[in-house]
Amino acid sequence: xxxxxxxxxDYRFSFAFVxxxxxxxxxxxxxxxxxxxxxxxxxxxxxxxxxxxxLGTDSNxxxxxxxxxxxxxxxxxxxxxxxxxxxVIAILVGxxxxxxxxxxxxxxxxxxxxxxxxxxxxxxxxxxxMVREHMNLVVLGLMLSFFGWPWDARLIRSMVLSLRxxxxxxxxxxxxxxxxxxxxxxxxxxxxxxxxSTLINNMAFAIGLEITLALLGLVDLTIPTLGTMLxxxxxxxxxxxxxxxxxxxxVILSICMFIALYWLSVSISExxxxxxxxxxxxx
Amino acid sequence: MIEEKTVxxxxxxxxxxxxxxxxxTQKTVKAVNDVDIQIYENEIYGIAGESGCGKTTxxxxxxxxxxxxxxxxxxxxxxxxxxxxxxxxxxxxxxxRKLRMEYISYIPxxxxxxxxxxxxxxxxxxxxxxxxxxxxxRAEIFELARERILELGLPKNVLDVYPHQLSGGMRQRVTIAxxxxxxxxxxxxxxxxxxxxxxxxxxxxxxxxxxQKNLKNTIVLVTHDMGVHANIxxxxxIMYAGKLIEEATTEKIFAQPLHPYTQFLINSLPKFGDKSMxxxxxxxxxxxxxxxxxCPFHPRCPHVKDICRQEMPxxxxxxxNHKVACWLVGEA
Amino acid sequence: xxxxxxxxxxxxxxxxxxxWLGITIVFFIPRLIxxxxxxxxxxxxxxxxxxxxPGTMDGIIHDLTVMYGLEGSTLEQYRDFWVxxxxxDLGVSFFQFPAPVSDLIATALPWTxxxxxxxxxxxxxxGNIIGGLAGYYTRRSWSRTLDAxxxxxxPMPYYIFxxxxxxxxxxxxxxxxxxGGASLGALPEFTWGYIKDVLWHSFLPGLSLSAxxxxxxxQVMKLLVQNINAxxxxxxxxxxxxxxxxxxxxxxxxxxxxxxITGLALSFGQxxxxxxxxEIVFGYPGVGMLLYRAIINGDYNLIMGITxxxxxxxxTAMLIVDLAYPLLDPRVRYT
Numbered sequence: 002x003x004x005x006x007x008x009x010x011d012y013r014f015s016f017a018f019v020x021x022x023x024x025x026x027x028x029x030x031x032x033x034x035x036x037x038x039x040x041x042x043x044x045x046x047x048x049x050x051x052x053x054x055x056l057g058t059d060s061n062x063x064x065x066x067x068x069x070x071x072x073x074x075x076x077x078x079x080x081x082x083x084x085x086x087x088x089v090i091a092i093l094v095g096x097x098x099x100x101x102x103x104x105x106x107x108x109x110x111x112x113x114x115x116x117x118x119x120x121x122x123x124x125x126x127x128x129x130x131m132v133r134e135h136m137n138l139v140v141l142g143l144m145l146s147f148f149g150w151p152w153d154a155r156l157i158r159s160m161v162l163s164l165r166x167x168x169x170x171x172x173x174x175x176x177x178x179x180x181x182x183x184x185x186x187x188x189x190x191x192x193x194x195x196x197x198s199t200l201i202n203n204m205a206f207a208i209g210l211e212i213t214l215a216l217l218g219l220v221d222l223t224i225p226t227l228g229t230m231l232x233x234x235x236x237x238x239x240x241x242x243x244x245x246x247x248x249x250x251x252v253i254l255s256i257c258m259f260i261a262l263y264w265l266s267v268s269i270s271e272x273x274x275x276x277x278x279x280x281x282x283x284x
Numbered sequence: 285m286i287e288e289k290t291v292x293x294x295x296x297x298x299x300x301x302x303x304x305x306x307x308x309t310q311k312t313v314k315a316v317n318d319v320d321i322q323i324y325e326n327e328i329y330g331i332a333g334e335s336g337c338g339k340t341t342x343x344x345x346x347x348x349x350x351x352x353x354x355x356x357x358x359x360x361x362x363x364x365x366x367x368x369x370x371x372x373x374x375x376x377x378x379x380x381r382k383l384r385m386e387y388i389s390y391i392p393x394x395x396x397x398x399x400x401x402x403x404x405x406x407x408x409x410x411x412x413x414x415x416x417x418x419x420x421x422r423a424e425i426f427e428l429a430r431e432r433i434l435e436l437g438l439p440k441n442v443l444d445v446y447p448h449q450l451s452g453g454m455r456q457r458v459t460i461a462x463x464x465x466x467x468x469x470x471x472x473x474x475x476x477x478x479x480x481x482x483x484x485x486x487x488x489x490x491x492x493x494x495x496q497k498n499l500k501n502t503i504v505l506v507t508h509d510m511g512v513h514a515n516i517x518x519x520x521x522i523m524y525a526g527k528l529i530e531e532a533t534t535e536k537i538f539a540q541p542l543h544p545y546t547q548f549l550i551n552s553l554p555k556f557g558d559k560s561m562x563x564x565x566x567x568x569x570x571x572x573x574x575x576x577x578x579c580p581f582h583p584r585c586p587h588v589k590d591i592c593r594q595e596m597p598x599x600x601x602x603x604x605n606h607k608v609a610c611w612l613v614g615e616a
Numbered sequence: 617x618x619x620x621x622x623x624x625x626x627x628x629x630x631x632x633x634x635x636w637l638g639i640t641i642v643f644f645i646p647r648l649i650x651x652x653x654x655x656x657x658x659x660x661x662x663x664x665x666x667x668x669x670p671g672t673m674d675g676i677i678h679d680l681t682v683m684y685g686l687e688g689s690t691l692e693q694y695r696d697f698w699v700x701x702x703x704x705d706l707g708v709s710f711f712q713f714p715a716p717v718s719d720l721i722a723t724a725l726p727w728t729x730x731x732x733x734x735x736x737x738x739x740x741x742x743g744n745i746i747g748g749l750a751g752y753y754t755r756r757s758w759s760r761t762l763d764a765x766x767x768x769x770x771p772m773p774y775y776i777f778x779x780x781x782x783x784x785x786x787x788x789x790x791x792x793x794x795x796g797g798a799s800l801g802a803l804p805e806f807t808w809g810y811i812k813d814v815l816w817h818s819f820l821p822g823l824s825l826s827a828x829x830x831x832x833x834x835q836v837m838k839l840l841v842q843n844i845n846a847x848x849x850x851x852x853x854x855x856x857x858x859x860x861x862x863x864x865x866x867x868x869x870x871x872x873x874x875x876x877i878t879g880l881a882l883s884f885g886q887x888x889x890x891x892x893x894x895e896i897v898f899g900y901p902g903v904g905m906l907l908y909r910a911i912i913n914g915d916y917n918l919i920m921g922i923t924x925x926x927x928x929x930x931x932t933a934m935l936i937v938d939l940a941y942p943l944l945d946p947r948v949r950y951t
Binding site for chain 3: 344347349352380381382383384385386389390392393395397398399400401402403404407411412415416446448459462
C-alpha cells in the first residue's frame with residue numbers, strides 16, 4: 002500500500018495508470034459492442050463524431066468507437082501473448098546460461114546475439130509472408146514472442162551470474178538445495194523486478210511491431226487491431242479526404258498506449274532501483 | 285605548551301545539510317550539524333567516526349565545495365592565509381579553485397575510479413598542476429612532480445601508465461604525491477588507508493608523516509580506523525551523527541576517553557595480549573535524515589539518562605586540549 | 617601477435633559465422649513456402665492472356681527456374697546461391713522482371729543513405745549536445761522541461777511520429793510537401809534547384825526520424841553526464857582545483873562519448889534496411905519503399921537482397937566498433 006502511494010506521487014505512474022485503466026475499460030467494453038467488428042456497412046458511412054457515433058464512422062460503414070474497443074482488446078491480447086511467452090523463453094535461456102555457464106552459456110548467448118545482430122524485422126516480414134493465410138492473433142503473438150527474448154535473456158543472465166557469486170548460493174548448495182529449487186526460490190525474487198519491467202517494454206515492442214506488419218498488409222485485415230485500423234484509415238485516404246476522426250483514433254490510442262507503457266516501466270524501475278531514487282549522498 | 289599555536293583552519297557553527305526530494309517529499313539530511321573545529325599549523329588532526337556520520341561531507345565543506353543538493357545552512361569556514369583570516373564560505377568559486385592544490389589539497393581514497401580512466405597518470409598530473417601553474421614554470425613543476433614521485437619511493441614509470449594498471453596501494457601513493465606536489469599548507473585525506481592491507485597501510489602512513497615533517501604543514505585525516513589515528517594523529521576529533529562529540533590529544537583520547545561512544549571505538553581495537561572478544565558499538569548509527577531528539581547517541585548509549593533524550597549537551601572543557609559533549613561529564 | 621591470435625581471429629570467426637547464419641536463414645525461409653514463384657509467374661502470364669505453345673511454356677518455366685536459382689535439390693541451390701553471391705549476383709527481381717536486384721537496390725540506396733545518414737548524424741550531434749548540457753545542469757528548470765519532452769517522444773515508434781507529422785502538416789501547417797522524394801518529373805541533376813527540391817521533400821521524413829533519434833540520444837547522454845559528474849574522478853578533479861573547462865572537456869565529455877560513439881556506429885550499420893514506414897507514409901523512394909513494394913508483390917529475391925545487405929551492414933558496424941574500441945578506451949586492451 003505504501004509502495005502504491007509512493008508510486009502515485011510520480012506523475013508518470015499516475016498518468017500511465019489512468020491511461021491504461023481507460024484502455025482496459027475500452028477493451029472490456031468490446032464485449033458489449035452492438036456491432037460485429039467483421040461486418041461492413043452496419044452503420045452509415047463517413048459520419049463525423051456525434052452523440053450517436055462517439056468517434057464517427059468510417060468508409061467501411063463501421064462505428065469507429067466500437068471498432069476501437071476491439072482494436073485495443075486485440076492489440077493487448079497479442080502483446081500479452083508475445084510478452085509472456087517471450088518472458089518464459091528469456092527467463093529459461095537467461096537462467097540456464099547464467100547458472101550453467103561454460104559451453105551451454107556460450108552457445109545460447111551466441112544464438113541470442115545473432116538474433117540481435119540479424120535484421121530481425123526483415124526476417125520477420127518473410128516469415129509473416131509465409132504464414133499469411135494462417136495469420137491470427139495467437140500465431141502473431143507467438144511469432145512476435147520468438148523475437149523478443151534475446152536482449153532480456155542477456156539481462157537476466159548477467160543478474161544470475163552475479164547472484165551465483167553471492168553467499169546464499171553457496172549456503173543453499175551446501176545444504177543440499179536442488180538447482181531448480183534454488184533458481185526458482187532464491188533467484189526468482191531478485192529477478193522479478195527486472196522481468197516485470199522487460200515485460201512492459203516487450204508489450205510496447207509487440208504492439209509496435211503489430212502496427213508495422215499491419216501497415217504492410219501482413220496480418221489479417223479483417224481482425225480489428227490498432228495496426229489494421231491504421232492500415233484501413235491510411236490506405237482509404239482518410240487523410241486526403243479529410244476524415245481526420247478515422248485516422249486520429251488509432252494514432253492517438255497508440256500514442257497513449259506507448260507513452261503509458263513506457264512511463265509505467267520507467268517509474269516502476271526507478272522506484273525499484275534505489276540508486277536512481279535517492280541521488281548519491283556522500284555523507 | 286610554550287609556543288603559541290596558530291589556528292590555520294577553523295569553522296564556526298558549521299551546518300551543511302542535503303536537501304533532497306524523494307517522491308515529492310522534502311528530506312533533510314543533516315550531514316554536518318553545528319561543528320566547531322580548530323586545526324593548528326604543523327599538526328596532524330584526525331577525524332574519527334563510523335561511516336555515515338558526515339565525515340566526508342565535512343571535508344567537502346572544508347574545501348568550500350558546497351554544491352546542491354548540499355547546502356550551507358549556517359556557519360563559516362576560515363583559512364589563515366598570510367596572517368589573515370579568510371572566510372571561505374563567502375569566496376567566489378574561481379578564488380576557491382585557485383587555493384586548492386596550492387594552499388589546501390585533497391587526498392581521496394585511492395579507489396578504482398579515482399583517476400580519469402582515459403588519461404595516463406601523467407595526464408592527471410598535468411591537469412591538476414597545469415590548472416594552477418602557468419607558463420614556463422609549468423615544465424619545472426612537472427619536473428618537480430617527477431622528482432617527488434621518485435623521492436617518495438614510487439617507480440618512475442608510474443606516470444606513463446593508465447590508472448587501471450596500478451595496484452590499490454600504488455594509486456593511493458600517487459594521490460598523496462599529487463596532493464603534496466605544490467607544497468600546500470593543508471592536506472586533507474579522506475580515508476586514504478581504508479582499502480589497503482596492513483603492510484601497504486603502514487607505508488602510506490609513513491609517507492604522510494614524512495611529507496608532513498618535510499613541509500611542516502597541516503594534515504587533516506579522516507578515517508574510521510582508530511588504529512591509524514593512534515599511529516599518526518596529534519589530536520583527534522570524534523564525530524557522531526554530524527556532530528563533533530569529543531576532541532583531545534591522541535594520548536588523552538586513548539588514555540582517558542570520556543564519551544561512551546569514544547570508549548566503544550577504542551575498546552573495539554584489539555589489544556596486545558588480550559584474547560577476549562572485542563565489543564563493537566551496539567546498534568547502528570542513526571539516519572542523518574531522521575535524527576533522534578537530544579543527544580543523537582542516546583539510543584545506543586549504555587548510560588542513558590532522561591536528559592539525554594531531551595537535550596543535546598554543550599561542550600565541557602576538561603582542559604585546554606580536551607573537550608567532550610556528554611551529560612555524564614561535568615555539570616549537567 | 618597475441619592480439620591477433622587471442623582477439624582478432626575469434627572476433628573475425630564470429631563475424632563470418634553470424635553473417636553465414638543470417639544469410640542461411642534468409643535463404644531457407646522462402647524455400648519453406650509451399651507455393652512456387654515460377655508457377656505463380658506463369659499463372660500471371662496466362663492470366664494476362666498470353667497463349668503459348670506447351671513446348672515454349674516448358675522452356676520458359678525452365679529458364680525462370682534457372683534465373684531464380686530454383687534448379688536442383690535444395691542443397692545444390694544452396695551451393696549455387698553462395699557461388700552467385702560471391703560474384704555479387706543477388707538474382708533478379710520477380711516483380712520488376714528481369715531487373716537485377718542489385719540494380720534496384722543501387723537506385724534506391726542513395727535516397728535512403730542521404731536521408732538516414734543526415735538524420736542519424738543530426739540526431740546524434742544535437743541529442744548529445746543538448747543531453748550533455750541537460751545532464752550537467754541537471755537541476756535547472758529547462759533541463760527538467762527537456763527531460764519531460766524527451767519522456768514523451770522517446771516511447772513513440774518513429775512511424776507513429778510520421779503519422780502525427782503527416783496529419784499536422786496536411787491539416788494545420790501546409791508548409792512542406794507530404795509525399796515523394798522530389799517534385800514529380802524533376803530530373804536528377806546537380807543544380808541548386810534540384811537539391812533544394814530534394815531537401816524540401818525530405819524535411820518531414822527527416823524530422824520524424826531525427827526527433828526520435830534526438831530524444832534517445834538526449835536521454836542516454838543526460839544520464840551518462842549525470843553519472844560521470846558524480847564519479848570519484850570528477851569530484852577529485854574539482855577538489856584538486858582543475859579548471860572547469862578541463863573537467864568538462866577531458867573528464868566528462870571524453871568519458872561520456874565513449875559509449876555514444878559505439879551507438880553512432882551501430883546506428884549507421886542499421887540504416888541499410890531503410891526507414892520502412894516513414895518512407896511509405898511520405899512516399900519517399902528509398903530502400904524502405906523498395907522493400908514495401910517487394911513485400912506487397914511477394915518479391916522474395918528483392919527482400920532477400922535487402923535483408924542480406926542489412927545483415928552485412930550491421931555486423932560490419934559491430935565489428936568495426938569492437939576493433940576500434942581499444943583505441944578509444946585504454947581500459948580495453950587486448951594484450
